[in-house]
Amino acid sequence: MDPFFKNLGESVYKQWKKRNFDLTLFPEIARDALEKSKPSSNIDLQDLIHGFLLHDEQPFQSSSGFGQPELILYDNPKFYIQALFWLDGTTDIHQHEFSGAFHVMAGSSIHATYDFEKARSITAHFRLGDLKLKHVSQLETGSTVSITSGRNCIHSLFHLETPSVTIVVRTHADPGTGPQFTYLPPHVAIDPVQQDGLTTRRKQLLDVLEQTEAPDYSDLVVEMLGELDFERGFFILQNCIGHLRDLGTWEQVWNVFARKHGRLAAPVKSTLEEIIRRDALTAMRITIEDVEHRFFLALLLNLERREDIVRLVGKQYGGDALATILSWAEELIQITDSGLWMLDAKLPWITGLEEEDHPLIFLKALRYLIKGESSSGKIPTELKSLGARNFAQIKEIFFRSSWRVLIR
Numbered sequence: 001m002d003p004f005f006k007n008l009g010e011s012v013y014k015q016w017k018k019r020n021f022d023l024t025l026f027p028e029i030a031r032d033a034l035e036k037s038k039p040s041s042n043i044d045l046q047d048l049i050h051g052f053l054l055h056d057e058q059p060f061q062s063s064s065g066f067g068q069p070e071l072i073l074y075d076n077p078k079f080y081i082q083a084l085f086w087l088d089g090t091t092d093i094h095q096h097e098f099s100g101a102f103h104v105m106a107g108s109s110i111h112a113t114y115d116f117e118k119a120r121s122i123t124a125h126f127r128l129g130d131l132k133l134k135h136v137s138q139l140e141t142g143s144t145v146s147i148t149s150g151r152n153c154i155h156s157l158f159h160l161e162t163p164s165v166t167i168v169v170r171t172h173a174d175p176g177t178g179p180q181f182t183y184l185p186p187h188v189a190i191d192p193v194q195q196d197g198l199t200t201r202r203k204q205l206l207d208v209l210e211q212t213e214a215p216d217y218s219d220l221v222v223e224m225l226g227e228l229d230f231e232r233g234f235f236i237l238q239n240c241i242g243h244l245r246d247l248g249t250w251e252q253v254w255n256v257f258a259r260k261h262g263r264l265a266a267p268v269k270s271t272l273e274e275i276i277r278r279d280a281l282t283a284m285r286i287t288i289e290d291v292e293h294r295f296f297l298a299l300l301l302n303l304e305r306r307e308d309i310v311r312l313v314g315k316q317y318g319g320d321a322l323a324t325i326l327s328w329a330e331e332l333i334q335i336t337d338s339g340l341w342m343l344d345a346k347l348p349w350i351t352g353l354e355e356e357d358h359p360l361i362f363l364k365a366l367r368y369l370i371k372g373e374s375s376s377g378k379i380p381t382e383l384k385s386l387g388a389r390n391f392a393q394i395k396e397i398f399f400r401s402s403w404r405v406l407i408r
């Protein structure tokens with residue numbers, strides 16, 4: 001066992017014992033101990049890795065799939081200390097069934113906190129409500145943040161460097177504070193641990209039908225939605241929305257669910273659309289390697305306010321943040337067989353415009369929308385060649401894409 005973490009664990013134990021192991025005091029005790037001991041300044045990451053690889057005297061290791069990977073550095077019946085490595089970074093928006101504190105030992109992260117307002121339980125494992133972003137900040141190496149269990153501490157982290165490493169001092173589990181909900185913005189909370197084996201197998205079977213291009217795929221989903229309760233209907237829709245959209249039957253299938261569940265269904269539609277948007281951006285992160293572009297994608301994935309994105313781009317790269325974003329927009333243009341793409345905005349070929357002139361005109365349109373000069377409602381001179389109808393169409397496409405957060 002690494003002597004640094006042995007000392008840290010023993011010191012936390014001593015402090016907490018003095019306070020009779022009061023659970024409400026643990027986050028503060030853990031945070032103070034991490035701030036005082038400062039692993040980021042006092043632990044050499046290479047030494048930690050070598051020590052763990054070469055010495056057998058380590059605490060019991062869990063088989064947890066959290067972290068990439070998770071190393072347990074100190075273990076005690078009341079709490080433990082873990083190092084979490086993050087290679088590709090984003091966590092879901094989640095709450096905890098444990099409490100303590102985490103410390104950014106290497107790398108830095110974007111940290112967002114949320115409230116889940118007007119929450120109502122559909123089942124013990126599924127809730128509806130309004131997820132509201134509270135605060136966004138960049139956590140530098142050396143930052144420490146406390147964690148409380150339950151619904152008052154909902155957050156997400158996006159790790160900027162590879163690897164990022166966090167040290168967590170945490171309880172094993174705080175009774176009565178579960179489930180450890182994962183939040184699907186803007187309106188759904190699900191219990192990720194709850195395993196409904198029958199639904200899992202049905203989703204897999206639907207994937208088989210998708211792969212084999214079964215002609216009755218949409219009809220079967222419609223029939224299932226007629227039979228299923230709200231929660232399981234949601235999971236079937238979540239699984240099938242992508243393929244149903246490709247088939248052109250999504251609206252028809254959605255209407256079956258909406259009719260069946262009435263007002264309860266309304267929050268589900270925007271949640272499913274947001275899942276699709278996030279999945280598309282996450283998939284792009286696999287192919288986009290440029291560090292600045294990945295940073296930008298992370299912001300579009302995780303932030304929903306223009307001012308937060310502008311502030312974080314300015315902080316990270318200095319200068320005029322909007323100009324930086326527009327230069328990324330230019331670099332991110334992709335011309336494929338299916339058309340011209342700027343991230344998830346698929347732009348049309350304009351009749352009468354040379355192919356090579358398209359990127360520039362779309363960039364000008366985006367610059368115009370982002371800089372917020374559209375209040376007069378008129379088309380600027382530089383975009384006149386597009387014509388009013390094309391301009392309106394392009395504006396609509398940007399508004400429906402991930403760029404919308406930046407548009408005034």
Ligand SMILES: [Fe+2]
Binds near residue numbers: 094096155
């Ligand atoms: Fe967390």
